[in-house]
Amino acid sequence: MSPATALKSPANAASGDTASNGIAIDCKGVTKHYGSGSSRVTALRGIDLDVRFGELMMLVGPSGCGKTTLISVIAGILDRDEGQCKVFGVDFNTMSAGQKTSFRGANVGFVFQAFNLLPTLTAEENAAIPLMILGESRGSAIKRSRDMLARVGLGDRGRSLPSQLSGGQQQRVAIARALVHNPRLIVCDEPTSALDHETGHKVMELMREIAVGPDRTLVIVTHDARIFEFADRIAKLDDGMVQSISNGKNVTSNAAK
């Protein structure tokens, strides 16, 4: 796991530049195509976007507009075709697959729409996975995972299997898993769309409360207008481009009118 830590320091150093203007993620003219020939689909056609430290950025827009594609590029699990994209001053396109994997392990936390918890592992084991991937011993990983579960309000459910938890509880386990290794970037794709309104609201309150911090950036993809109010800023995508960027609360009040 040494490449991960090795990567973390130059990234930190680089982010020193951007930290002065507070920029954590810096994308310019990012394009992405799927397939080739007649079946070629252009998912992103020149995305300009920056996300600051301490910020919760939401990506919204109609289905198929490229939200998932963009967040995948930002998280380093999908290669862009053209343009520039730096995350903490680092460009994924200059890294080997192994380096990207290590970078993600050390710097990125994921929350998925379908939770993606391992069904045969308990909540505390699931939430400990990022630490174990980083090479931490099982014992201390579980201990830290228990603390994190307590912070998401599941202190007493550490030994439960995912199937014994409600959807909201499972998503809270997923949030604990995304936070347990204290990553600088957290990406979430539709974190509330598998939950009912009230549960989704609570999950977002929890995110705001414990995930947002001065050294951290959150990027959340959603088309659930009811959670827009939790955003600091909202980037509206359409047809592979950023149409507008606005302040979160503004959008909410506009929508309310």
Added chain:
Amino acid sequence: MIRVALQMLVGDRLKYLGLIVGIAFASLLISQQASILVGLAHQTGSFVRDTSHADLWVMDSEVRFSQDSLSLSDNTLLRVRGIEGVQWAVPLYQGFLKAKLPDGTRMTAIVIGLDDATLIGGPPEMVQGSLADLRQDKAVIVDYNALESKFMMKRSGGRPIRVGDNLSINDQDARLVGTYRASQSFFWEPVIYTTYSRALQYAPRERKLMTYVMVKLKPDADVAKVAASIEAATGLKARTNDEFIALTRDYILKETGILINFGLAVGLGFIVGTLIAGQMLYNFTLDNLRHYGALKAMGAGNGTLVIMNLIQALTVGVLGYGIGLGLGSLLGQLVASAGLAFRMPWQVPVLCGVAILIICLIASALSITRVLKLEPAIVFKGG
């Protein structure tokens, strides 16, 4: 992450058990069939092994196996006795003769005639009577273990023959004076021992009747040298006990197709095992692909995932191997106690273990390619 891999595996009860059962089946099939093959191969040498009182067997140069019964001329015995290094040499008759039980049940038996003076070449152990009883008039002895089967008088209600019964061999009278115990033989025909001279009376008139000359060497004589001089002097073949056992085994395995048949069965076990395990592990991995994708996204490298997959394959491999081998040897004890061929020398578990290991590696290699090709971006795809 090793523990995580095991939890993923064990948590999916049905697939886990299926994998173990599949590999256990392959392990059972491979070890079982290989052991029967080894057992059969061993049994082809039973007669020579039981009759290894001397150092060399002198036989017709065309003899291919121990029951081939090609005869030698009478003066062979004298010529062999005259060779340097020979301490003693005795004749042995062996032939397939027609026998009839008291009730008229007919059979073909292997009749063995032992040197009248010394009775050398007899069975390893007597059960009823003694070998010396063969010196009585018309005396023969039979295999105790065959009493209930081959020597059963099926025509008169089914009683085995017993000491004192009169049989006939080639329409001449014989009287049962004892029974012996010998190793289980590959050859089906029941074996009847008598003296050399009486065997010659039973046998159809032929010019030559001696089958083997058994040769004991002087203590300081060199086996290879004496064998070579015997062959040079007589134009016959001289073989040590071990050589004769090997000659018989190789011939039988090849000529009967046993080697090919059991080899195929072992190969089949291997192929079936590979298919079952490969396809089950592949399915298991496919079912978990989403999770592997998530692990990949969260920073688990290909190396970690390969190790996880290998751990899963080897775990079911070791368990399946153990269960299959255990069942195999248990079943083997049963069939062996029923007198069937079954032998499991250490080479069989080792061979079986190597086969299972290869099966697991193939199965793992098949499924791991899917994990390696997996784009971590799929974690955000679909519900």
